[in-house]
Amino acid sequence: MRDIVALKIIHQALSEGRNFLYEYESKELLSLLGMQTMKSLLAKSLEETELAAKNIGFPVVLKIVSPEILHKSDAGGVLIDLKNAQEVKSGYFKIINNVKSKVPQANVMGILVQEMAPPSIEIIAGATRDPQFGPTIMFGIGGILVELIKDVSFGIAPLNKTLAEEMIHKIKSHGILEGTRGLPKADTNEIVNILLKLSEVMTDYPEIDTLDLNPIIVYSKGLKIVDARFILGKGERVESEIQPKALELGALLEPKSVAIIGASKNFDKIGYKILKNIVDAGFNGGIYPINPTAGEILGLKTYASVLDVPEKIDVGVIVVPAQVVPSVIEECVKKEIKGVIIISSGFRDIGQEGAKLEKGILEIAKKGKLRIIGPNCQGVSNPKVGFCATWPLIKKVGNIAVISQSGSIALEIPSFLSKNELGYSKAIALGNKSDVNEAELISFLADDEGTRVITVYSEGIPDGRKLMNAIEKASQKKAVLFLKGGKTEAGKRGVMAHTGSLAGEMKVFEAAIDQSGGICVKNLDELCNAAIAFVTLPVPKGNRLLIITSSGGSGILGSDACEEADLVLSNLSMNTLEKLKKSLPSWCIIRNPVDLTGNVLNNVQLYNDALEIVLDDESVDMVMLIFGDPIPNALETVKHGIDKAFSLGIPVVVNYLGGAEVQIVETEKLQKNGIPVFSTPNQAIIALSYMNKYRENLLKLKNINMN
Ligand code: ADP
Ligand code: MG
Numbered sequence: 001m002r003d004i005v006a007l008k009i010i011h012q013a014l015s016e017g018r019n020f021l022y023e024y025e026s027k028e029l030l031s032l033l034g035m036q037t038m039k040s041l042l043a044k045s046l047e048e049t050e051l052a053a054k055n056i057g058f059p060v061v062l063k064i065v066s067p068e069i070l071h072k073s074d075a076g077g078v079l080i081d082l083k084n085a086q087e088v089k090s091g092y093f094k095i096i097n098n099v100k101s102k103v104p105q106a107n108v109m110g111i112l113v114q115e116m117a118p119p120s121i122e123i124i125a126g127a128t129r130d131p132q133f134g135p136t137i138m139f140g141i142g143g144i145l146v147e148l149i150k151d152v153s154f155g156i157a158p159l160n161k162t163l164a165e166e167m168i169h170k171i172k173s174h175g176i177l178e179g180t181r182g183l184p185k186a187d188t189n190e191i192v193n194i195l196l197k198l199s200e201v202m203t204d205y206p207e208i209d210t211l212d213l214n215p216i217i218v219y220s221k222g223l224k225i226v227d228a229r230f231i232l233g234k235g236e237r238v239e240s241e242i243q244p245k246a247l248e249l250g251a252l253l254e255p256k257s258v259a260i261i262g263a264s265k266n267f268d269k270i271g272y273k274i275l276k277n278i279v280d281a282g283f284n285g286g287i288y289p290i291n292p293t294a295g296e297i298l299g300l301k302t303y304a305s306v307l308d309v310p311e312k313i314d315v316g317v318i319v320v321p322a323q324v325v326p327s328v329i330e331e332c333v334k335k336e337i338k339g340v341i342i343i344s345s346g347f348r349d350i351g352q353e354g355a356k357l358e359k360g361i362l363e364i365a366k367k368g369k370l371r372i373i374g375p376n377c378q379g380v381s382n383p384k385v386g387f388c389a390t391w392p393l394i395k396k397v398g399n400i401a402v403i404s405q406s407g408s409i410a411l412e413i414p415s416f417l418s419k420n421e422l423g424y425s426k427a428i429a430l431g432n433k434s435d436v437n438e439a440e441l442i443s444f445l446a447d448d449e450g451t452r453v454i455t456v457y458s459e460g461i462p463d464g465r466k467l468m469n470a471i472e473k474a475s476q477k478k479a480v481l482f483l484k485g486g487k488t489e490a491g492k493r494g495v496m497a498h499t500g501s502l503a504g505e506m507k508v509f510e511a512a513i514d515q516s517g518g519i520c521v522k523n524l525d526e527l528c529n530a531a532i533a534f535v536t537l538p539v540p541k542g543n544r545l546l547i548i549t550s551s552g553g554s555g556i557l558g559s560d561a562c563e564e565a566d567l568v569l570s571n572l573s574m575n576t577l578e579k580l581k582k583s584l585p586s587w588c589i590i591r592n593p594v595d596l597t598g599n600v601l602n603n604v605q606l607y608n609d610a611l612e613i614v615l616d617d618e619s620v621d622m623v624m625l626i627f628g629d630p631i632p633n634a635l636e637t638v639k640h641g642i643d644k645a646f647s648l649g650i651p652v653v654v655n656y657l658g659g660a661e662v663q664i665v666e667t668e669k670l671q672k673n674g675i676p677v678f679s680t681p682n683q684a685i686i687a688l689s690y691m692n693k694y695r696e697n698l699l700k701l702k703n704i705n706m707n
Helices: 002-015 023-032 046-056 085-102 143-149 161-170 172-178 188-204 249-253 270-280 322-334 352-367 407-419 438-446 464-475 498-502 505-515 524-536 552-564 574-583 598-602 605-615 634-647 660-672 681-706
Strands: 040-043 060-065 078-082 110-115 121-130 134-141 152-156 208-218 223-225 228-232 257-261 286-290 315-318 339-342 371-373 379-382 387-390 397-404 424-429 453-458 479-484 519-521 544-549 622-627 652-656
Touching: 002 023, 002 228, 023 040, 023 060, 023 228, 040 046, 046 060, 046 085, 046 110, 060 085, 078 085, 085 110, 121 188, 121 498, 134 143, 134 161, 134 172, 134 188, 134 498, 143 498, 152 161, 152 505, 161 172, 161 188, 161 681, 188 208, 188 223, 208 498, 249 339, 249 371, 249 379, 249 438, 257 270, 257 387, 270 286, 270 387, 315 322, 322 339, 322 352, 352 371, 379 407, 387 407, 397 407, 397 438, 397 524, 407 424, 407 453, 407 524, 424 438, 438 453, 438 464, 453 524, 464 479, 464 505, 464 681, 479 505, 479 524, 479 681, 505 519, 519 524, 519 681, 524 681, 544 552, 544 605, 552 622, 552 681, 574 605, 605 622, 605 634, 622 634, 622 681, 634 652, 634 660, 652 660, 652 681
Parallel strands: 257 286, 257 315, 315 339, 339 371, 397 424, 397 453, 453 479, 479 519, 544 622, 622 652
Antiparallel strands: 040 110, 060 078, 060 110, 121 134, 121 208, 134 152, 208 223, 208 228, 379 387, 379 424
């Protein structure tokens, strides 16, 4: 019954050629959907307006109803707090005159007479449909000022109680709801209920494209939805495949044999470089260069086609020109190769013609159960088995995996890690992502034993739901660090509704990753530094940081960086402070940061003394050691303390600066021993803050799953 009446309202509007509902229709719909609205009556004349006001009871509000006017107050179409019949009468003429002068072409359908809600905190709740993630709910503060303040949060439907509460906590001015400066403590339970309702409505009614409840006036008990706006759309139901299928990727990323299709003798050609890198990386499976004329390359016999190779082939790396790729793919299918990595460009990357070609090869591959990475990609590298089908060759094996749409970034991360004495488990450049994409790889790497941290760079994803699912599963086991490139403008819905205009792709994306337990970082530096922290350190048990420094200034910069990063400085107990006083010389400054001052150069052992004492303090969840001078033997000095910290599950980061030549030597030693060293306090704090975020995410995932 509810659905029939609700759909009737929606279809009535659509049949009149309107893609929006009038306020009174919106309100009728809201109450059908179980959201309490305010008393209001539609009046078509002065007499009806006067009568309606009397029936509702003073004070009242008058609002214009016109298909040409969506933002009523901009047109002078809202008058509030009319206290008696006289004010209603003059208000009636005033509102009509306002509208006539501001929007002369407006057809006035009537006046909505509404009960007056007492003033209180104004919030907005809304919903829109994101092209990648589907129904998305928004919450914000500020009522009509929301676009100026832009303090909003997003949640991807379906929401549950935990997620809705998170959305409320996430906004910056969240404190306004806590009851400060004469404002009441807002009834957040009721706000949660509204957000949950919106989530339900967006799932149940695909015809609703975007909706704003703006403002909702919130009291200490209850709330009032003062204005509602529904924008209608085509109503297509988009069903997406929820479970990413991580099939057959093992063979693609860890093959036992490989054919390089388009291998070359020419040193300058990619077809040579890839073959050489696979050989140099020590790949010990079968390597088959495919080239009709060469005879032999790098001492390996060549074949004219994969079909001529007598042995089984797991993977083909394709470097031939785009036009030849379809026939090569057919041969690969015939040879029962499991997957191909298409390096060649000239597909979707060059426009429509190329896109057609890409679609064609995908069809052949799908039929033949052949998986594709690329085309237009920089290949795959798995240094552990020497399968380095990419360039440049980076050999250092470690536990960080890289998935990147961009080839340079796919290889830059391993190269940065190498410089920091760390390695990678797999680097996968995705290029056009015609088949294998981020979601599937994240699912695969979640179960990959060699991978402890997953880093992703992506410019856009085809199916947001699938990605969320993959991240949620993986995050329970290991951190997924996500860098999204390519900011785009807010949706085209901008003009019609606040929620649409505020739902920029980036904000919704970040909300979606966060909701799934992933970590969104802001730039490549953060991605690299966070990866280093995650792979070397235990996850902290809280957000309280202790700093031990020789440099007062760096200690201050570190402390300053904490606030922005949601970390706080540990409050050491009296007992710990006493112990520090007893064991450190009088020139040390005993507080947090513990400042050993430059004098520590005379006795570097003090670093370890201080560290071991603070580790016993209950308030210390993580430690930053700042070597702010040319401190010699840094590693040897603090090794014992750091081992103790790690065994207690307390992460310790080192920040080495101001140490010139000594710094270079000591940094390398520390890093070689698995201790992360950052060159500025800020970098170290940001890396720690992401670890803290991951801790929170794990708790959140637990709550969501229990909810
Ligand atoms: P629009 O968003 O189309 O300009 P609204 O209906 O939201 O129009 O009204 C504009 C502002 O007037 C609201 O943000 C709110 O501050 C105030 N207002 C509107 N209706 C009421 C009401 N019934 N009670 C109290 N204040 C109201
Ligand atoms: Mg409004």
